[in-house]
Amino acid sequence: EGLLPAALAALAAHCTLLADTLEPLQEIGPDFTRLRGRADTLRAQCARFQGAAPEGQVRWADLTTHQARLVESPLDIGGPLSLQREAAPRAWIFTSATLGDDADLTWFCEPAGLDDARKLRVDSPFDYEDNSCVYVPPRFAAPADAHHAESVGRAAAHCAAALRGRTFVLTTTLRAMRSAADALQAELAKLGASLEILVQGTLPKRAMLERFARGGCVLVGSQSFWEGIDVPGDALQCVLIDKLPFPPPNDPLIEARVKRLQAQGRDAFNDCFVAEAAVSLKQGAGRLIRTVSDRGLLVICDSRLRTARYGARLLAALPPMRQLEDGAQALEFL
Secondary structure (H helix, E strand, C coil), X not given: CCHHHHHXXXXXXXXXXXXXXXXXXXXXXXXXXXXXXXXXXXXXXXXXXXXXXCCCEEEEEEEXXXXXXXXXXXXXXXXXXXXXXXXXXXXXXXXXXXXXXXXXXXXXXXXXXXXXXXXCCXXXXXXXXXXXXXXXXXXXXXCCCCXXXXXXHHXXXXXXXXXXXXXXXXXXXXXXXXXXXXXXXXXXXXXCCCCEEEECCCCCHHHHHHHHHCCCEEEEECHHHCCCCCCCHHHCCEEEEXXXXXXXXXXXXXXXXXXXXXXXXXXXHHHHHHHHHHHHHHHHHCCCCCCCCCCEEEEECCCHHHHCCCHHHHHHHCCCCEEECCHHHHHHHC
């Protein structure tokens, strides 16, 4: 912690020296003026990060192989959004399939400062109970097991073989994605199923979806495929999710929100981690049924849905799909 202020002070001093050096050169051309402006901006940013973070703001250092970024972000959007609403007194309407998993839509309304909002929940027109099922394998590798991702890949292979493709595998991490894809390929070979495996990152997203829609393949993806993906009709009939999508506990914003909830005497795990997982799970499951005539199976390879005290809440966050009890029922449905 003592190194960062010293580094920022040194960088600010160099920016001051650079700005002073560029001052008499600005008449030569606009490039020198722009460089002077960049030096002043960087010096001001250094000064800002040397001081304490303003109330309601969170700071962290984002380090990659080639750069270091100092980030400052609001803990939630309630303050900025309130200013926007006050500046534009009119009707504000927020709509989404995933604004929360409770009647008050707390996940969205609380951080957005919308405690006074009127809420309306409209049931889906889709017949989930007749057209879809959810299956949580009861005897599956524990989520923390080193071989969990491999088990996901093998389970996906059996579903994909029954459907001749038409399967999404959604993972919570890139590492799990790669392990699941390798196991999927090996298990398909054992089953004698000739299917193409599309893995996130090997093709542009649009090209992957176009190829998937033509049939005969399985798509394995991580976070970028959990939302905003629309594959209607028979092209997609099975979605496997590897684990409950809890947010990473070391995420700076999550850490700050947990501390605030604890200071308020609230249950941070339930009000933050479970709430976030419920919304993410709804988003992932939402890839399956896209039209009134779609049919499909959702497989969630996380036994905590059956055993943990919060499992019932997360299951309730899903659409009202029929719950299957064993693998034979799942394959028969497919």
